[in-house]
Amino acid sequence: MPAIEIEALHKSFGRLEVLRGIDLTVEPGEVVCVIGPSGSGKSTLLRCVNLLEEPTSGTIRLAGVEVTDPDCDIDAVRKGVGMVFQQFNLFGHLTVRENVTIAQRRVLKRSRAEADRIATENLDRVGLADKAAAYPAQLSGGQQQRVAIARSLAMEPQLMLFDEPTSALDPELVGEVLAVMRGLVADGMTMLVVTHEMAFAREVASRVVFMDDGLIVEQGPPAELFGQPREERTRAFLHRVLEPTQVSESEIGAHLTD
Protein backbone atom coordinates (compact mmCIF):
# COMPACT_ATOMS: atom_id res chain seq x y z
CA MET A 1 0.00 0.00 0.00
CA PRO A 2 1.51 3.38 -0.95
CA ALA A 3 2.43 5.76 1.87
CA ILE A 4 0.94 8.66 -0.11
CA GLU A 5 -1.50 8.43 -3.00
CA ILE A 6 -2.62 11.71 -4.56
CA GLU A 7 -5.12 11.75 -7.41
CA ALA A 8 -6.30 14.74 -9.45
CA LEU A 9 -5.54 17.18 -6.64
CA HIS A 10 -6.75 20.73 -7.24
CA LYS A 11 -6.39 23.64 -4.85
CA SER A 12 -7.52 27.23 -5.34
CA PHE A 13 -7.19 30.25 -3.09
CA GLY A 14 -10.17 32.29 -4.16
CA ARG A 15 -9.73 32.68 -7.89
CA LEU A 16 -6.06 31.74 -7.90
CA GLU A 17 -5.64 28.09 -8.92
CA VAL A 18 -2.43 26.98 -7.22
CA LEU A 19 -2.59 23.22 -7.83
CA ARG A 20 -4.07 22.22 -11.18
CA GLY A 21 -4.33 18.46 -11.10
CA ILE A 22 -1.55 16.67 -9.23
CA ASP A 23 -1.08 12.90 -9.31
CA LEU A 24 1.68 11.56 -7.11
CA THR A 25 2.38 8.28 -5.37
CA VAL A 26 5.04 7.73 -2.71
CA GLU A 27 5.86 4.17 -1.69
CA PRO A 28 6.97 3.25 1.84
CA GLY A 29 10.68 3.86 2.28
CA GLU A 30 10.89 6.26 -0.66
CA VAL A 31 12.48 9.67 -0.36
CA VAL A 32 10.80 12.02 -2.82
CA CYS A 33 12.21 15.52 -3.25
CA VAL A 34 10.01 18.21 -4.78
CA ILE A 35 11.75 21.07 -6.58
CA GLY A 36 10.45 23.96 -8.60
CA PRO A 37 10.33 27.74 -8.86
CA SER A 38 8.91 29.98 -6.15
CA GLY A 39 5.11 30.11 -6.23
CA SER A 40 4.77 26.87 -8.19
CA GLY A 41 2.67 25.31 -5.39
CA LYS A 42 5.21 23.07 -3.63
CA SER A 43 4.29 24.16 -0.11
CA THR A 44 0.60 24.01 -0.93
CA LEU A 45 0.98 20.44 -2.17
CA LEU A 46 2.79 19.43 1.01
CA ARG A 47 0.25 21.18 3.22
CA CYS A 48 -2.62 19.44 1.44
CA VAL A 49 -1.12 16.06 2.32
CA ASN A 50 -1.82 16.53 6.04
CA LEU A 51 -4.78 18.79 5.41
CA LEU A 52 -3.25 22.02 6.70
CA GLU A 53 -4.84 23.23 3.47
CA GLU A 54 -8.24 21.90 2.44
CA PRO A 55 -8.03 20.55 -1.15
CA THR A 56 -10.59 22.00 -3.55
CA SER A 57 -11.00 18.62 -5.24
CA GLY A 58 -9.22 15.32 -5.69
CA THR A 59 -8.37 12.53 -3.27
CA ILE A 60 -5.42 11.93 -0.97
CA ARG A 61 -4.83 8.61 0.77
CA LEU A 62 -2.18 8.11 3.44
CA ALA A 63 -1.38 4.44 4.01
CA GLY A 64 -4.79 3.62 2.58
CA VAL A 65 -6.72 6.13 4.73
CA GLU A 66 -8.52 8.70 2.63
CA VAL A 67 -7.87 12.02 4.40
CA THR A 68 -10.03 13.93 1.93
CA ASP A 69 -13.06 11.97 3.17
CA PRO A 70 -15.07 14.42 5.33
CA ASP A 71 -15.55 11.67 7.93
CA CYS A 72 -11.82 11.08 8.30
CA ASP A 73 -10.41 11.63 11.82
CA ILE A 74 -7.61 13.92 10.70
CA ASP A 75 -6.12 14.33 14.19
CA ALA A 76 -5.58 10.57 14.34
CA VAL A 77 -3.93 10.54 10.91
CA ARG A 78 -1.65 13.47 11.75
CA LYS A 79 -0.21 11.57 14.73
CA GLY A 80 1.55 9.34 12.21
CA VAL A 81 2.69 12.13 9.85
CA GLY A 82 5.54 14.36 10.97
CA MET A 83 5.98 17.81 9.46
CA VAL A 84 8.99 20.11 9.57
CA PHE A 85 8.50 23.76 8.61
CA GLN A 86 10.81 26.31 7.07
CA GLN A 87 10.34 28.57 10.13
CA PHE A 88 10.84 25.70 12.68
CA ASN A 89 7.70 26.71 14.63
CA LEU A 90 9.04 25.52 17.96
CA PHE A 91 6.72 26.41 20.84
CA GLY A 92 8.34 29.52 22.26
CA HIS A 93 6.92 29.25 25.78
CA LEU A 94 8.19 25.71 26.28
CA THR A 95 11.68 24.32 26.85
CA VAL A 96 13.26 22.03 24.30
CA ARG A 97 12.30 19.00 26.37
CA GLU A 98 8.70 20.22 26.74
CA ASN A 99 8.51 20.88 23.00
CA VAL A 100 9.37 17.25 22.40
CA THR A 101 7.13 15.82 25.14
CA ILE A 102 3.93 17.90 24.97
CA ALA A 103 2.30 16.09 22.03
CA GLN A 104 3.48 12.71 23.34
CA ARG A 105 1.71 13.48 26.60
CA ARG A 106 -1.40 15.23 25.29
CA VAL A 107 -1.98 13.27 22.09
CA LEU A 108 -0.43 9.85 22.65
CA LYS A 109 -1.20 9.97 26.41
CA ARG A 110 2.24 8.70 27.31
CA SER A 111 3.35 8.94 30.93
CA ARG A 112 5.76 11.71 31.85
CA ALA A 113 8.57 9.21 32.40
CA GLU A 114 8.06 7.52 29.06
CA ALA A 115 7.71 10.82 27.18
CA ASP A 116 10.90 12.10 28.81
CA ARG A 117 12.77 8.94 27.90
CA ILE A 118 11.67 9.13 24.25
CA ALA A 119 12.43 12.86 24.16
CA THR A 120 15.95 12.21 25.40
CA GLU A 121 16.46 9.48 22.80
CA ASN A 122 15.37 11.73 19.98
CA LEU A 123 17.26 14.79 21.20
CA ASP A 124 20.30 12.56 21.42
CA ARG A 125 19.72 11.47 17.86
CA VAL A 126 19.79 15.06 16.59
CA GLY A 127 22.76 15.83 18.84
CA LEU A 128 20.99 18.19 21.26
CA ALA A 129 20.48 16.17 24.44
CA ASP A 130 22.45 18.82 26.34
CA LYS A 131 19.99 21.55 25.31
CA ALA A 132 16.89 19.94 26.86
CA ALA A 133 16.44 22.71 29.41
CA ALA A 134 16.99 25.61 26.98
CA TYR A 135 14.24 27.69 25.42
CA PRO A 136 13.99 27.89 21.61
CA ALA A 137 15.04 31.56 21.59
CA GLN A 138 18.38 30.53 23.11
CA LEU A 139 19.20 28.21 20.19
CA SER A 140 20.63 28.84 16.73
CA GLY A 141 18.38 28.29 13.73
CA GLY A 142 20.06 25.00 12.93
CA GLN A 143 19.60 23.78 16.49
CA GLN A 144 15.95 24.86 16.47
CA GLN A 145 15.31 22.94 13.28
CA ARG A 146 16.96 19.84 14.73
CA VAL A 147 14.70 20.11 17.79
CA ALA A 148 11.71 20.43 15.44
CA ILE A 149 12.77 17.21 13.76
CA ALA A 150 13.17 15.49 17.14
CA ARG A 151 9.72 16.75 18.13
CA SER A 152 8.22 15.06 15.07
CA LEU A 153 10.23 11.88 15.49
CA ALA A 154 9.08 11.47 19.08
CA MET A 155 5.60 10.78 17.71
CA GLU A 156 7.10 7.81 15.82
CA PRO A 157 5.65 8.82 12.44
CA GLN A 158 5.45 6.53 9.42
CA LEU A 159 5.92 9.51 7.10
CA MET A 160 7.77 12.81 7.34
CA LEU A 161 7.00 15.98 5.37
CA PHE A 162 9.67 18.67 5.07
CA ASP A 163 8.94 22.14 3.66
CA GLU A 164 12.25 23.77 2.80
CA PRO A 165 13.76 22.85 6.17
CA THR A 166 17.04 24.67 5.50
CA SER A 167 15.84 27.76 3.63
CA ALA A 168 15.65 29.99 6.71
CA LEU A 169 19.13 29.02 7.91
CA ASP A 170 22.45 30.80 7.66
CA PRO A 171 24.57 28.88 5.15
CA GLU A 172 26.94 27.46 7.75
CA LEU A 173 24.01 25.87 9.63
CA VAL A 174 22.48 24.05 6.66
CA GLY A 175 24.87 21.11 6.94
CA GLU A 176 23.87 20.03 10.44
CA VAL A 177 20.18 19.82 9.50
CA LEU A 178 20.89 17.94 6.28
CA ALA A 179 23.07 15.53 8.26
CA VAL A 180 20.13 14.70 10.54
CA MET A 181 17.88 14.24 7.51
CA ARG A 182 20.44 11.98 5.87
CA GLY A 183 20.33 9.86 9.03
CA LEU A 184 16.57 9.51 8.63
CA VAL A 185 17.01 8.41 5.04
CA ALA A 186 19.49 5.78 6.18
CA ASP A 187 16.94 4.51 8.69
CA GLY A 188 14.45 3.98 5.90
CA MET A 189 12.02 6.79 6.78
CA THR A 190 9.46 7.61 4.09
CA MET A 191 9.99 11.29 3.26
CA LEU A 192 8.45 13.95 1.05
CA VAL A 193 10.85 16.88 0.96
CA VAL A 194 10.37 20.28 -0.66
CA THR A 195 13.88 21.63 -1.03
CA HIS A 196 16.18 24.02 -2.83
CA GLU A 197 19.22 21.94 -1.83
CA MET A 198 19.87 20.31 -5.20
CA ALA A 199 23.00 18.52 -4.00
CA PHE A 200 21.00 16.95 -1.18
CA ALA A 201 18.21 15.89 -3.55
CA ARG A 202 20.72 14.40 -5.96
CA GLU A 203 22.38 12.44 -3.18
CA VAL A 204 19.47 11.03 -1.16
CA ALA A 205 16.31 11.15 -3.28
CA SER A 206 14.85 7.96 -4.72
CA ARG A 207 12.86 10.24 -6.99
CA VAL A 208 12.83 13.95 -7.80
CA VAL A 209 9.65 15.74 -8.77
CA PHE A 210 9.82 19.00 -10.71
CA MET A 211 6.78 21.25 -10.29
CA ASP A 212 5.92 24.41 -12.18
CA ASP A 213 2.76 26.47 -12.21
CA GLY A 214 0.64 24.02 -10.21
CA LEU A 215 1.56 20.92 -12.20
CA ILE A 216 4.14 18.16 -12.02
CA VAL A 217 6.19 18.79 -15.13
CA GLU A 218 8.39 15.73 -14.83
CA GLN A 219 9.72 13.27 -12.32
CA GLY A 220 12.34 10.55 -12.18
CA PRO A 221 15.48 9.29 -10.45
CA PRO A 222 17.81 12.18 -9.59
CA ALA A 223 20.51 11.09 -12.03
CA GLU A 224 17.99 11.26 -14.87
CA LEU A 225 16.17 14.43 -13.86
CA PHE A 226 19.37 16.36 -13.15
CA GLY A 227 21.42 14.64 -15.88
CA GLN A 228 19.05 14.51 -18.85
CA PRO A 229 15.92 16.55 -18.11
CA ARG A 230 13.28 15.85 -20.77
CA GLU A 231 11.33 19.09 -20.48
CA GLU A 232 12.56 22.50 -21.51
CA ARG A 233 11.05 24.08 -18.36
CA THR A 234 13.02 21.69 -16.15
CA ARG A 235 16.20 22.47 -18.03
CA ALA A 236 15.64 26.24 -17.69
CA PHE A 237 14.93 25.94 -13.96
CA LEU A 238 17.99 23.78 -13.29
CA HIS A 239 20.14 26.18 -15.29
CA ARG A 240 19.00 29.09 -13.12
CA VAL A 241 19.43 27.20 -9.86
CA LEU A 242 22.65 25.32 -10.57
CA GLU A 243 24.46 28.04 -12.53
CA PRO A 244 23.04 31.31 -11.18
CA THR A 245 26.08 33.29 -12.32
CA GLN A 246 25.56 32.11 -15.90
CA VAL A 247 22.04 33.49 -16.29
CA SER A 248 22.09 36.14 -19.03
CA GLU A 249 20.04 39.31 -19.16
CA SER A 250 18.09 38.14 -22.18
CA GLU A 251 16.87 35.08 -20.24
CA ILE A 252 15.21 37.21 -17.56
CA GLY A 253 13.62 39.54 -20.11
CA ALA A 254 15.84 42.51 -19.27
CA HIS A 255 16.39 45.04 -22.04
CA LEU A 256 19.47 47.10 -22.52
CA THR A 257 18.60 50.76 -22.53
CA ASP A 258 20.67 53.40 -24.19
Next chain:
Amino acid sequence: MTLTPRRRRRIIRVAGYVVFALAIVGFIAAADWGRLSDAFFRSDVAGSMFPEAITVALRNTILYTLLAFVFGLTLGLVLALMRLSSILPYRWFATAYIELFRGLPSLLVLFMVGYGVPLAFPDREIPGGVYGSVTVGLGLTAAAYMAETIRAGIQAVPKGQLEAARTLGMSHPRAMISIVLPQAFRIVIPPLTNEIILLTKDTSLVYVLGVTSTTIELTKFAGDTLNTKVNPTPLVVAGLLYLVITLPLSQLVRGLERRAARER
Protein backbone atom coordinates in the same frame (compact mmCIF):
# COMPACT_ATOMS: atom_id res chain seq x y z
CA MET B 1 34.00 84.35 21.59
CA THR B 2 32.23 82.71 18.70
CA LEU B 3 29.03 80.71 19.15
CA THR B 4 29.73 77.25 17.78
CA PRO B 5 26.63 75.17 16.99
CA ARG B 6 27.41 72.88 19.91
CA ARG B 7 27.76 75.79 22.35
CA ARG B 8 24.56 77.30 21.08
CA ARG B 9 22.62 74.09 21.57
CA ARG B 10 23.91 73.86 25.12
CA ILE B 11 22.87 77.42 25.95
CA ILE B 12 19.38 76.84 24.59
CA ARG B 13 19.05 73.65 26.61
CA VAL B 14 20.18 75.29 29.87
CA ALA B 15 17.80 78.19 29.26
CA GLY B 16 14.98 75.68 28.84
CA TYR B 17 15.78 74.01 32.17
CA VAL B 18 15.89 77.38 33.96
CA VAL B 19 12.50 78.50 32.63
CA PHE B 20 10.98 75.13 33.55
CA ALA B 21 12.37 75.22 37.11
CA LEU B 22 11.27 78.85 37.63
CA ALA B 23 7.73 78.00 36.53
CA ILE B 24 7.45 75.19 39.04
CA VAL B 25 9.03 77.14 41.90
CA GLY B 26 6.78 80.12 41.09
CA PHE B 27 3.69 77.94 41.07
CA ILE B 28 4.57 76.39 44.43
CA ALA B 29 5.48 79.77 45.98
CA ALA B 30 2.28 81.40 44.76
CA ALA B 31 0.05 78.86 46.50
CA ASP B 32 -1.17 79.75 50.00
CA TRP B 33 0.40 76.80 51.82
CA GLY B 34 -0.94 77.75 55.22
CA ARG B 35 -4.58 77.65 54.15
CA LEU B 36 -3.97 74.65 51.96
CA SER B 37 -2.48 72.56 54.75
CA ASP B 38 -5.24 73.65 57.18
CA ALA B 39 -7.79 72.35 54.72
CA PHE B 40 -6.15 69.31 53.16
CA PHE B 41 -3.58 68.07 55.64
CA ARG B 42 -5.33 68.02 59.04
CA SER B 43 -3.70 65.18 60.96
CA ASP B 44 -6.57 64.83 63.42
CA VAL B 45 -9.07 64.32 60.60
CA ALA B 46 -6.72 61.96 58.83
CA GLY B 47 -6.09 60.04 62.05
CA SER B 48 -9.82 59.59 62.67
CA MET B 49 -10.10 57.65 59.39
CA PHE B 50 -7.89 54.81 60.54
CA PRO B 51 -7.96 51.86 60.78
CA GLU B 52 -11.26 51.68 58.84
CA ALA B 53 -9.69 53.40 55.83
CA ILE B 54 -7.53 50.33 55.41
CA THR B 55 -9.44 47.46 57.04
CA VAL B 56 -12.72 48.30 55.32
CA ALA B 57 -12.40 50.90 52.54
CA LEU B 58 -9.08 49.91 50.97
CA ARG B 59 -9.89 46.24 51.44
CA ASN B 60 -13.23 46.61 49.62
CA THR B 61 -11.67 48.66 46.83
CA ILE B 62 -9.15 45.88 46.22
CA LEU B 63 -11.82 43.20 46.54
CA TYR B 64 -14.17 44.91 44.05
CA THR B 65 -11.29 45.37 41.63
CA LEU B 66 -10.22 41.73 41.79
CA LEU B 67 -13.75 40.36 41.53
CA ALA B 68 -14.59 42.54 38.52
CA PHE B 69 -11.22 41.69 36.95
CA VAL B 70 -11.67 37.94 37.25
CA PHE B 71 -15.22 38.15 35.92
CA GLY B 72 -14.18 40.48 33.09
CA LEU B 73 -11.14 38.36 32.19
CA THR B 74 -13.22 35.18 31.94
CA LEU B 75 -15.97 36.81 29.92
CA GLY B 76 -13.36 38.69 27.86
CA LEU B 77 -11.60 35.44 26.95
CA VAL B 78 -14.90 33.89 25.84
CA LEU B 79 -15.72 36.99 23.78
CA ALA B 80 -12.26 37.03 22.21
CA LEU B 81 -12.62 33.39 21.16
CA MET B 82 -16.11 34.09 19.79
CA ARG B 83 -14.74 37.07 17.92
CA LEU B 84 -12.16 34.82 16.24
CA SER B 85 -14.59 31.94 15.70
CA SER B 86 -15.42 30.71 12.23
CA ILE B 87 -19.10 30.70 13.23
CA LEU B 88 -20.66 33.92 12.00
CA PRO B 89 -23.35 34.46 14.70
CA TYR B 90 -20.68 34.15 17.40
CA ARG B 91 -18.59 36.79 15.66
CA TRP B 92 -21.61 39.06 15.33
CA PHE B 93 -22.55 38.68 18.96
CA ALA B 94 -19.01 39.33 20.21
CA THR B 95 -18.55 42.35 17.96
CA ALA B 96 -21.91 43.83 18.99
CA TYR B 97 -21.17 43.22 22.67
CA ILE B 98 -17.73 44.80 22.49
CA GLU B 99 -18.95 47.87 20.60
CA LEU B 100 -21.89 48.34 22.96
CA PHE B 101 -20.03 48.04 26.25
CA ARG B 102 -17.03 50.05 25.13
CA GLY B 103 -19.42 52.84 24.21
CA LEU B 104 -21.33 53.00 27.50
CA PRO B 105 -20.01 54.78 30.62
CA SER B 106 -19.19 52.33 33.44
CA LEU B 107 -21.48 54.30 35.72
CA LEU B 108 -24.46 53.63 33.50
CA VAL B 109 -23.74 49.91 33.25
CA LEU B 110 -23.29 49.66 37.00
CA PHE B 111 -26.60 51.44 37.47
CA MET B 112 -28.42 49.16 35.06
CA VAL B 113 -27.03 46.05 36.72
CA GLY B 114 -27.87 47.38 40.18
CA TYR B 115 -31.42 48.47 39.38
CA GLY B 116 -32.34 46.94 36.02
CA VAL B 117 -31.54 43.30 36.79
CA PRO B 118 -33.79 43.15 39.91
CA LEU B 119 -36.62 44.58 37.81
CA ALA B 120 -36.06 42.15 34.95
CA PHE B 121 -35.73 39.08 37.17
CA PRO B 122 -37.83 39.83 40.27
CA ASP B 123 -37.51 36.32 41.75
CA ARG B 124 -33.81 36.08 41.26
CA GLU B 125 -30.91 38.17 42.39
CA ILE B 126 -27.23 38.31 41.65
CA PRO B 127 -25.57 36.26 44.39
CA GLY B 128 -23.21 38.02 46.77
CA GLY B 129 -25.22 41.22 47.30
CA VAL B 130 -23.30 44.37 46.46
CA TYR B 131 -20.16 42.30 45.80
CA GLY B 132 -22.01 40.31 43.14
CA SER B 133 -23.53 43.41 41.54
CA VAL B 134 -20.16 45.16 41.41
CA THR B 135 -18.51 42.06 39.95
CA VAL B 136 -21.02 41.95 37.12
CA GLY B 137 -21.56 45.72 36.77
CA LEU B 138 -17.88 46.60 36.39
CA GLY B 139 -16.91 43.25 34.88
CA LEU B 140 -19.27 43.61 31.90
CA THR B 141 -17.50 46.77 30.76
CA ALA B 142 -14.02 45.46 31.56
CA ALA B 143 -14.78 42.31 29.53
CA ALA B 144 -15.35 44.37 26.40
CA TYR B 145 -11.91 46.01 26.69
CA MET B 146 -10.14 42.82 27.68
CA ALA B 147 -11.78 40.87 24.84
CA GLU B 148 -10.11 43.20 22.33
CA THR B 149 -6.79 42.98 24.14
CA ILE B 150 -6.89 39.19 24.29
CA ARG B 151 -7.96 38.95 20.65
CA ALA B 152 -4.96 41.04 19.65
CA GLY B 153 -2.76 38.80 21.80
CA ILE B 154 -4.05 35.64 20.16
CA GLN B 155 -3.51 37.14 16.73
CA ALA B 156 0.02 38.14 17.67
CA VAL B 157 0.94 34.47 18.13
CA PRO B 158 2.38 33.35 14.77
CA LYS B 159 0.07 31.10 12.75
CA GLY B 160 2.82 28.50 12.54
CA GLN B 161 2.40 27.75 16.25
CA LEU B 162 -1.15 26.51 15.76
CA GLU B 163 -0.14 24.67 12.58
CA ALA B 164 2.74 22.90 14.30
CA ALA B 165 0.46 21.86 17.15
CA ARG B 166 -2.25 20.59 14.79
CA THR B 167 0.38 18.74 12.77
CA LEU B 168 1.39 16.85 15.91
CA GLY B 169 -2.18 15.57 16.18
CA MET B 170 -3.58 18.05 18.71
CA SER B 171 -7.23 19.00 18.28
CA HIS B 172 -8.01 22.69 17.77
CA PRO B 173 -9.17 23.27 21.38
CA ARG B 174 -6.17 21.37 22.75
CA ALA B 175 -3.77 23.39 20.58
CA MET B 176 -5.40 26.63 21.74
CA ILE B 177 -5.17 25.67 25.42
CA SER B 178 -1.65 24.21 25.39
CA ILE B 179 0.10 26.30 22.76
CA VAL B 180 -1.65 29.49 21.62
CA LEU B 181 -3.31 30.90 24.75
CA PRO B 182 -0.27 30.61 27.04
CA GLN B 183 1.75 32.65 24.53
CA ALA B 184 -1.10 35.09 23.93
CA PHE B 185 -1.45 35.79 27.65
CA ARG B 186 2.26 36.39 27.97
CA ILE B 187 1.89 39.08 25.33
CA VAL B 188 -1.12 40.76 26.94
CA ILE B 189 -0.03 40.77 30.59
CA PRO B 190 1.07 44.44 30.44
CA PRO B 191 -2.19 45.75 28.88
CA LEU B 192 -4.23 43.55 31.23
CA THR B 193 -2.39 45.01 34.20
CA ASN B 194 -3.30 48.44 32.89
CA GLU B 195 -6.90 47.24 32.87
CA ILE B 196 -6.61 46.46 36.60
CA ILE B 197 -5.47 50.03 37.20
CA LEU B 198 -8.49 51.40 35.33
CA LEU B 199 -10.79 49.04 37.22
CA THR B 200 -9.33 50.14 40.54
CA LYS B 201 -10.37 53.69 39.77
CA ASP B 202 -13.78 52.61 38.45
CA THR B 203 -14.60 51.04 41.83
CA SER B 204 -15.15 54.64 42.98
CA LEU B 205 -18.50 54.40 41.13
CA VAL B 206 -19.76 51.62 43.36
CA TYR B 207 -21.55 54.14 45.62
CA VAL B 208 -24.46 54.28 43.13
CA LEU B 209 -25.46 50.81 44.31
CA GLY B 210 -25.94 52.09 47.84
CA VAL B 211 -23.14 50.77 50.03
CA THR B 212 -23.22 50.17 53.78
CA SER B 213 -20.52 50.67 56.40
CA THR B 214 -19.19 47.18 55.66
CA THR B 215 -19.27 47.36 51.85
CA ILE B 216 -17.98 50.93 51.55
CA GLU B 217 -14.94 51.62 49.34
CA LEU B 218 -12.34 54.39 49.37
CA THR B 219 -14.07 57.21 47.52
CA LYS B 220 -17.41 56.91 49.30
CA PHE B 221 -15.61 56.49 52.61
CA ALA B 222 -13.64 59.69 52.00
CA GLY B 223 -16.78 61.55 50.91
CA ASP B 224 -18.68 60.51 54.02
CA THR B 225 -15.84 61.52 56.31
CA LEU B 226 -15.56 64.84 54.46
CA ASN B 227 -19.24 65.49 55.19
CA THR B 228 -19.06 64.68 58.88
CA LYS B 229 -15.77 66.51 59.53
CA VAL B 230 -16.51 69.36 57.11
CA ASN B 231 -12.91 69.16 55.93
CA PRO B 232 -11.43 67.80 52.67
CA THR B 233 -8.41 66.02 54.24
CA PRO B 234 -10.10 62.60 53.63
CA LEU B 235 -9.77 63.16 49.88
CA VAL B 236 -5.99 63.36 50.23
CA VAL B 237 -5.93 60.22 52.36
CA ALA B 238 -8.08 58.35 49.83
CA GLY B 239 -5.91 59.59 46.96
CA LEU B 240 -2.77 58.34 48.67
CA LEU B 241 -4.38 54.96 49.32
CA TYR B 242 -5.34 54.63 45.63
CA LEU B 243 -1.72 55.32 44.75
CA VAL B 244 -0.70 52.53 47.13
CA ILE B 245 -2.53 50.17 44.75
CA THR B 246 -1.91 51.75 41.37
CA LEU B 247 1.73 52.88 41.59
CA PRO B 248 3.14 49.38 42.19
CA LEU B 249 0.95 48.10 39.37
CA SER B 250 2.17 50.66 36.86
CA GLN B 251 5.71 49.92 38.02
CA LEU B 252 4.96 46.27 37.32
CA VAL B 253 3.63 47.06 33.84
CA ARG B 254 6.79 48.95 33.03
CA GLY B 255 8.97 46.11 34.24
CA LEU B 256 6.98 43.60 32.21
CA GLU B 257 7.14 45.73 29.09
CA ARG B 258 10.89 46.13 29.49
CA ARG B 259 11.24 42.37 29.85
CA ALA B 260 9.08 41.75 26.81
CA ALA B 261 11.17 44.21 24.79
CA ARG B 262 14.35 42.40 25.84
CA GLU B 263 12.97 39.03 24.79
CA ARG B 264 12.20 40.23 21.29
